[in-house]
Amino acid sequence: MDKLYYCNECKRVISNGESCSYCSSSYIDELAVGAPVNVIGTKLKGKVLKIKDNTARLLIRDESNSKFIREYNGEKLRKIL
Ligand SMILES: [Zn+2]
Numbered sequence: 001m002d003k004l005y006y007c008n009e010c011k012r013v014i015s016n017g018e019s020c021s022y023c024s025s026s027y028i029d030e031l032a033v034g035a036p037v038n039v040i041g042t043k044l045k046g047k048v049l050k051i052k053d054n055t056a057r058l059l060i061r062d063e064s065n066s067k068f069i070r071e072y073n074g075e076k077l078r079k080i081l
Pocket of ligand 1: 007024
């Protein structure tokens, strides 16, 4: 699967486009390249560069404003506005 989705209710990133694994909502959209996300449990925010095998490659900008690229499983991510 080279696509990830996110839940519009709880904002978690999920791997299926049918219903949310966390809150059961069916209000789901595809996570697009360029979408901003937060790494759950951290203050890291990044933008999606690429999605492959349920993993998103993110361009992250940390609190000191330096940029780096890192990959996270979709389960670790939350969509932000
Ligand atoms: Zn949800």
